[in-house]
Amino acid sequence: MNINRNVLTLDEFTIQQLRNFPNATGELSSLLRDIGLASKRVNVEVNKAGLVDILGDAGSINVQGEDVKKLDIFANNQFMGVLKHGISCAGVGSEEMDDFVVFDDEVSNNSKYVVMFDPLDGSGNIDVNVSIGTIFSVYRRVSERGKPCTKEDFLQAGNRQVAAGYVIYGSSTMLVYATRRGVNGFTLDPSIGEFCLSHPNIKCPEVGRIYSVNHGNFFQYDEPVRQYIDTCQRKTKDTGGPYTQRYIGSMVADVHRNLIKGGIFMYPNTIDKPKGKLRLLYECNPFAFIVEVAGGKATNGKQRILDVQPTELHQRSAFFVGSRLMMEELESYTGKV
Ligand code: P6P
DSSP: OOOOOSSOBHHHHHHHHHHHOTTOOSHHHHHHHHHHHHHHHHHHHHHTTTTSTTOSEEEEEOTTSOEEEHHHHHHHHHHHHHHHTSSSEEEEEETTSSSOEEOOSHHHHTOSEEEEEEEEETGGGGGGTOOEEEEEEEEEOOSOTTSOOOHHHHSOOGGGEEEEEEEEESSSEEEEEEETTEEEEEEEETTTTEEEEEETTOOOOSOOSEEEOOGGGGGGSOHHHHHHHHHHHHOOGGGTOOOEEOOOSOHHHHHHHHHHHOOEEEEOOOSSOTTOSEEIIIIIHHHHHHHHHTTOEEESSSSBGGGOOOOSTTOEEOEEEEOHHHHHHHHHHHOOO
């Protein structure tokens, strides 16, 4: 009997991956399905954010010193909930929580993975209806199984990630995740409430014509970065341009666009933020992993991002990510990485 499988759901895809790798335990597939479930619940609230009193500041201030909006808290609790009650995660770290959380129950203590996530990145855009997103990063724990996870499980270099991904709540809702075997995108089909494989085996074009940076900070950037931005502005048909500047101010939307179309996203150090603004563990590392698996590059301007050894859960970093040849042109100004 020929079963019509022309559209694979996220669940079917992750189970198919299991069939292709019989030695796999299924814990990572299960964890990804848990994240997909939480994403669908967050999506419902994001889509009606303008209609119900879920907007507006929750009154609290998060560890970043930013006003926390109710949707941030809702999203944080959704991802925490599915991961705590799943079978694959020993604990989590989140932008919305000062410290990492150990689930510390028998099943969780025997689980293989820990997860870092930014539950709702770009949340400052929630009430002006700009695309926002969730970002997540999965590590195999280094602490002894059977016991509670420890800080060392979360302070691993990005090159030890097992999987990473994001959800973009935009004109459509997409979940994109990478393992070392590839990057795949799933678009939510509201008619069946399932993420369906829409972008198999995503590759980042070697070169693009989009550069993404906050020009408002231009005079705060180091000279080599300003020189590269100037070069972008001077591109012509004869020199691989003209380039266009696209910057939404929501990292998930900006990096997703550049991943698909080709381009470079930059959040350099500034005079005001000498260590950068973006968070290494749950913003830079996941996107660096995804873009590298797709064929691009990601650095902090001096070093491959995935090789940076973290020392703090919420540490910041300068971040440059995108098409390989555009990153190499940037490095011709900032120094070879
Ligand atoms: P700026 C959103 O607050 C965020 O963390 C990223 O999503 C986004 O890329 C960046 O900050 C925008 O920062 O300083 O340009 O507004």
